[in-house]
Amino acid sequence: GEDVEQSLFLSVREGDSSVINCTYTDSSSTYLYWYKQEPGAGLQLLTYIFSNMDMKQDQRLTVLLNKKDKHLSLRIADTQTGDSAIYFCAEASNYQLIWGAGTKLIIKP
Amino acid sequence: DADVTQTPRNRITKTGKRIMLECSQTKGHDRMYWYRQDPGLGLRLIYYSFDVKDINKGEISDGYSVSRQAQAKFSLSLESAIPNQTALYFCATSDQLGTDTDTQYFGPGTRLTVL
Numbered sequence: 730g731e732d733v734e735q736s737l738f739l740s741v742r743e744g745d746s747s748v749i750n751c752t753y754t755d756s757s758s759t760y761l762y763w764y765k766q767e768p769g770a771g772l773q774l775l776t777y778i779f780s781n782m783d784m785k786q787d788q789r790l791t792v793l794l795n796k797k798d799k800h801l802s803l804r805i806a807d808t809q810t811g812d813s814a815i816y817f818c819a820e821a822s823n824y825q826l827i828w829g830a831g832t833k834l835i836i837k838p
Numbered sequence: 839d840a841d842v843t844q845t846p847r848n849r850i851t852k853t854g855k856r857i858m859l860e861c862s863q864t865k866g867h868d869r870m871y872w873y874r875q876d877p878g879l880g881l882r883l884i885y886y887s888f889d890v891k892d893i894n895k896g897e898i899s900d901g902y903s904v905s906r907q908a909q910a911k912f913s914l915s916l917e918s919a920i921p922n923q924t925a926l927y928f929c930a931t932s933d934q935l936g937t938d939t940d941t942q943y944f945g946p947g948t949r950l951t952v953l
Contacts, residue, residue, distance in 0.1 A: 771944035817880060825896075830878055
């Protein structure tokens with residue numbers, strides 16, 4: 730079946746950029762998503778990218794999509810303590826969302 | 839008011855008990871989903887429903903059942919709870935897939951502990 734992979738942890742210093750990576754398997758995915766889960770809360774959509782785009786920027790967030798390698802990344806500029814969360818990558822596949830395991834972003838002072 | 843609500847928010851129960859988790863939404867979406875979240879495994883789909891008359895099994899439906907009582911309500915039941923069903927359960931809704939976005943909107947989650 731389809732699969733989405735992402736590393737479980739990322740540790741960065743406050744003020745640095747964070748880059749969270751994700752690989753997926755369904756080349757026919759139309760949309761790819763980044764969701765954020767803060768401690769004790771549900772998931773919230775952070776951003777998404779359509780498959781015919783290479784890049785999408787939204788304030789401090791930059792999403793890069795490499796369709797050839799089936800690689801998606803989320804860059805958070807000037808990482809703040811409020812960015813501490815688990816970030817989930819998901820691809821739309823066959824009328825469902827296929828989820829990665831989530832990357833926990835840890836911010837060091 | 840929250841668009842997607844789940845009750846209860848926390849529940850502790852014993853092995854063998856029947857448990858029902860409820861989800862309500864005010865977004866007017868047709869599609870509703872139940873997921874469970876376990877550390878290091880991300881979200882796994884239990885059941886989903888594309889409308890009131892449509893129920894589909896997800897990746898891990900064994901030991902669970904669902905009922906779509908109305909467009910706005912989708913409940914998840916554990917007929918005989920077992921300890922490995924201890925997890926965080928999320929309900930989600932979405933509008934039509936394949937249109938502008940497939941965004942799913944999540945409830946706050948129900949933390950279920952089975953002793």
